[in-house]
Amino acid sequence: MDTAASPLTYRDxxxxxxxxxxxxIESAYRGDSSRAGWTTEADILQGRRTDPExxxxxxxxxxxxxxxxxxxxxxxACCQLExxxxxxxxxxxxxxxxxxxxxxxxxxxxxxxxxxxxxxxVTEMHMTVISxxxxxxxWYERRGYRRTGEMTPxxxxxxxxxxxxxxxxxxxxxxxxxx
Numbered sequence: 028m029d030t031a032a033s034p035l036t037y038r039d040x041x042x043x044x045x046x047x048x049x050x051x052i053e054s055a056y057r058g059d060s061s062r063a064g065w066t067t068e069a070d071i072l073q074g075r076r077t078d079p080e081x082x083x084x085x086x087x088x089x090x091x092x093x094x095x096x097x098x099x100x101x102x103x104a105c106c107q108l109e110x111x112x113x114x115x116x117x118x119x120x121x122x123x124x125x126x127x128x129x130x131x132x133x134x135x136x137x138x139x140x141x142x143x144x145x146x147x148x149v150t151e152m153h154m155t156v157i158s159x160x161x162x163x164x165x166w167y168e169r170r171g172y173r174r175t176g177e178m179t180p181x182x183x184x185x186x187x188x189x190x191x192x193x194x195x196x197x198x199x200x201x202x203x204x205x206x
Contacts, residue, residue, distance in 0.1 A: 033099045035131070037138060040093035040105065045082045047102045048095065052077050055121035057189070064124030071159060071196065072189035077119070081187070085109075085119065093119065094142075096135055098126075104135050108143050114151040114202075115143035136170055144205045152205055155179060155198035164201065172201040 040048060054060045056076045061067035068076070085093045085107050096104035103126055107119035117139060122132050143149050156164050158178065168174070181196035182188050 032129070035103075035134070036097040038095055038097070040082075040086050040095045042083060042086055044095055044102065045079050045086065048082050048093070048105050049077055049079055051102055051105060051123060052082075052119065052121045055124055055127075061124060064122070064127035066122070066124070066127060066163065068157070068160070068189070071157070071192050073192060074186055074190040076189060078187065082119075092142075094135075094139060096131070104131055106135060106139050108139055110143075110147045110149070111153070113149060114153050115147060115149045117143075117152050117154040120154075132166070133170060140203070140205055150204065150206050152203045154201050156201055157181070158197050158199040159193070159195065164199070167201055170203070172203045175200045175202055 053076055055064060055066050056068045057072065057074070058069060061069050082093070085091050088109070090111075091107055091109040094106050094108065095102050104122040105119060106117060106121075109116040109118070117136070120136070122135070140152055143152060152172075154167070154172070156167065158164075164174065177200040179198040179200070181191065181198065183191060
């Protein structure tokens, strides 16, 4: 039995990819399908995590890059990189739940960091994570990110971000030096 996985292909997303990217992000974080992986937010947020308009906005933004990761011609992961002066913002990160736990995430985040450092000359990567996601924060800490304690309120009442199932949600800024 051949257990070698097909190679990954990285490319910039196009408007034609939007529906596949939305489906990937939703499958990784929301609803019962997300429970197949470990990144699910299904117990803390219901509703949508993103929508086609939001993804298309990132695809078209001159300061952002929406990186798609393909295996065998199928999008299996994605992440957003946004140039913000001396640092880049990392977001919209999703790996297919069926492939989580295989090391794809750490490979992809390392490639994204390398690209941001080389293409934009940034010295730090920033991201925000829902502060109650201790398992996810720990995963990022193992990749060199540090908690800053800097919090941003969760946008309660704005269903574009989901329907909160608890009242203590907020975003914490995580930072990693890229030098």
